[in-house]
Amino acid sequence: MSQHGGTIAIPQEARAPAARGRRGAIDSRLAALLLFLPPALMLFTLFVVLPIGEAAWYSGFNWNGFGKPTRWIGLDNYRFVFDSRGFGTAFKNNLLIIVVSLTIQLPLALALALILAERFRGSVALRMLFFLPYVLAEIATGLIFSFIYDGNYGLLASIYRAFGAEAPHLLASTQTSMLAILIVVVWKYFGFHMMLFIAALQGMDRNLVEAARIDGASRWQVLRYVVIPLLYPTIKLSIFFAVVGSLQLFDLVMPLTRGGPADSSNTMVSFLYNHGVSRMRVGYGSAIGVILFVICVTFAFTYKRWFMRNE
Amino acid sequence: MSDALAPRRPLDLMPLYKAVFLGVVALLVIVPLLATVLGGFKSLGELRTNPFGLPETWEWENYTGILFSQRYWQLLWNSLVIATLTVVLTLIVASMAAFVFAHIHFFGSSMLLSYLTMGLLFPAATAILPLFIKVRDLGLLDSYLGVALPQVAFSLAMSILLLRRFFKDLPHELLEAALVDGCSYIDFFRHVTLPLSRPILATVGTITFVHSWNSYLLPLVMLNSDSMYPWPLGIMIYQGEFSAEWHLILAFITLTILPTFLLFILAQKHIVAGLTAGAVKG
Numbered sequence: 095m096s097q098h099g100g101t102i103a104i105p106q107e108a109r110a111p112a113a114r115g116r117r118g119a120i121d122s123r124l125a126a127l128l129l130f131l132p133p134a135l136m137l138f139t140l141f142v143v144l145p146i147g148e149a150a151w152y153s154g155f156n157w158n159g160f161g162k163p164t165r166w167i168g169l170d171n172y173r174f175v176f177d178s179r180g181f182g183t184a185f186k187n188n189l190l191i192i193v194v195s196l197t198i199q200l201p202l203a204l205a206l207a208l209i210l211a212e213r214f215r216g217s218v219a220l221r222m223l224f225f226l227p228y229v230l231a232e233i234a235t236g237l238i239f240s241f242i243y244d245g246n247y248g249l250l251a252s253i254y255r256a257f258g259a260e261a262p263h264l265l266a267s268t269q270t271s272m273l274a275i276l277i278v279v280v281w282k283y284f285g286f287h288m289m290l291f292i293a294a295l296q297g298m299d300r301n302l303v304e305a306a307r308i309d310g311a312s313r314w315q316v317l318r319y320v321v322i323p324l325l326y327p328t329i330k331l332s333i334f335f336a337v338v339g340s341l342q343l344f345d346l347v348m349p350l351t352r353g354g355p356a357d358s359s360n361t362m363v364s365f366l367y368n369h370g371v372s373r374m375r376v377g378y379g380s381a382i383g384v385i386l387f388v389i390c391v392t393f394a395f396t397y398k399r400w401f402m403r404n405e
Numbered sequence: 406m407s408d409a410l411a412p413r414r415p416l417d418l419m420p421l422y423k424a425v426f427l428g429v430v431a432l433l434v435i436v437p438l439l440a441t442v443l444g445g446f447k448s449l450g451e452l453r454t455n456p457f458g459l460p461e462t463w464e465w466e467n468y469t470g471i472l473f474s475q476r477y478w479q480l481l482w483n484s485l486v487i488a489t490l491t492v493v494l495t496l497i498v499a500s501m502a503a504f505v506f507a508h509i510h511f512f513g514s515s516m517l518l519s520y521l522t523m524g525l526l527f528p529a530a531t532a533i534l535p536l537f538i539k540v541r542d543l544g545l546l547d548s549y550l551g552v553a554l555p556q557v558a559f560s561l562a563m564s565i566l567l568l569r570r571f572f573k574d575l576p577h578e579l580l581e582a583a584l585v586d587g588c589s590y591i592d593f594f595r596h597v598t599l600p601l602s603r604p605i606l607a608t609v610g611t612i613t614f615v616h617s618w619n620s621y622l623l624p625l626v627m628l629n630s631d632s633m634y635p636w637p638l639g640i641m642i643y644q645g646e647f648s649a650e651w652h653l654i655l656a657f658i659t660l661t662i663l664p665t666f667l668l669f670i671l672a673q674k675h676i677v678a679g680l681t682a683g684a685v686k687g
């Protein structure tokens with residue numbers, strides 16, 4: 095800092111009359127504004143906002159992406175999406191992921207957080223261990239579990255064989271493919287939610303808990319009537335992330351099942367990839383994208399309005 | 406003797422059911438990872454006969470074969486270039502914008518900020534096809550920038566929010582004093598704000614890096630040639646080629662998650678702080 099005198103030490107030439115100083119400040123403010131803001135605005139507009147608008151436009155065409163879109167078909171692409179069985183399954187799978195996140199992953203994360211927010215030998219190491227799956231790439235996680243589920247060489251198959259049972263091919267059956275993915279989803283993301291809860295618990299006012307204890311509340315009562323209510327904002331946040339995460343789940347699906355067999359384990363994004371992107375059906379894929387966009391934005395706004403008013 | 410003083414509780418005082426619960430969860434996390442690492446040291450046959458134990462004979466060739474292949478290093482290099490580009494551009498662009506939003510009041514500033522934070526509401530996948538066409542029309546298809554620029558654009562919202570909060574919390578007197586002394590906003594940003602903001606820059610940089618390092622969909626859509634692929638794409642192709650030779654695939658997985666693992670150990674504070682605090686404050 096010190097080699098540039100302007101900031102802390104005051105060089106002689108910088109001692110300008112007050113009036114000039116004020117003018118200079120306004121000019122330098124304008125300069126900063128004009129220099130600093132446009133890059134972010136341009137990048138964001140070009141790669142985030144415009145594509146969404148274009149998706150709405152392209153979704154009215156039957157177009158393979160080459161040349162200019164000319165075959166206007168109105169809302170037909172949306173009709174094709176809603177008529178396809180695959181999209182319905184994908185939508186249901188997304189809901190299923192949300193349900194499992196809320197009924198299994200969230201309580202698991204909360205229980206672990208309540209234990210690990212206390213300080214004892216090994217608590218930090220365990221936190222890190224449980225957070226590790228969240229840091230691993232979805233692709234690597236998916237491949238690891240496609241090994242575990244493998245009917246010939248996988249760990250699961252070994253366990254089955256140890257009991258003399260026929261090893262199942264979880265990923266190859268339309269009945270079990272989604273179950274297999276759900277297990278991996280919980281495995282990968284519970285640590286993230288646990289960390290949210292631990293952060294909240296550590297920021298919590300200990301006096302409230304102490305006061306309740308002194309007033310004779312049991313351990314369970316303290317948890318039920320003091321700690322959990324204080325965690326409501328975090329629980330709402332955790333639910334929000336579970337839903338948003340489900341709506342964009344893709345990377346994990348590809349190495350495990352690619353959405354198959356027979357479109358049984360698609361999420362909406364993997365359905366968009368398999369039926370729009372990989373076949374370059376730009377109009378159709380854009381229509382799916384627009385539907386997904388509407389779902390995401392509607393959810394975000396209503397959730398914020400209904401549940402997160404004060405935050 | 407430390408009972409009276411330290412808030413630490415020794416593990417053996419914990420009720421048994423809690424310890425069992427923690428142990429089971431820990432096993433469920435560790436076993437898949439350990440089986441992957443060890444599986445890379447086994448032969449294909451041993452994967453079947455000895456799934457959980459240590460390898461009877463350590464097959465170092467599985468690992469060395471990959472480590473001495475040009476392919477592995479090419480994949481890591483591509484990922485590193487894309488992630489570095491993404492991090493550097495994100496930090497520059499986002500910190501400049503965050504500085505304006507933190508310190509300069511102008512007509513429409515809150516509107517512009519909400520405009521930028523709209524990016525938090527929906528995933529890149531929603532507009533992936535128009536994005537592909539845009540990148541193609543810009544001539545950036547099959548280039549590092551074609552992946553990095555959209556990644557920067559999508560990481561801006563969160564980065565700007567985190568940086569702006571930090572910039573706002575810096576002592577306000579610094580800016581006032583500097584302005585009185587005739588220092589310009591831009592100089593103040595370069596010589597005061599940025600040096601004081603190393604912790605938050607490290608946090609934002611780490612999250613952006615991890616996201617880019619792990620990302621799959623954008624490179625999958627934007628890149629065509631093997632020589633440009635980052636490792637998540639490369640490993641999927643590798644798995645396709647060696648579909649039944651799990652011992653090789655496991656070794657490859659281990660070697661590709663190794664950098665993530667090391668980064669996590671080295672920068673766990675920034676990663677945890679960034680990925681959770683970033684979420685909470687967003």
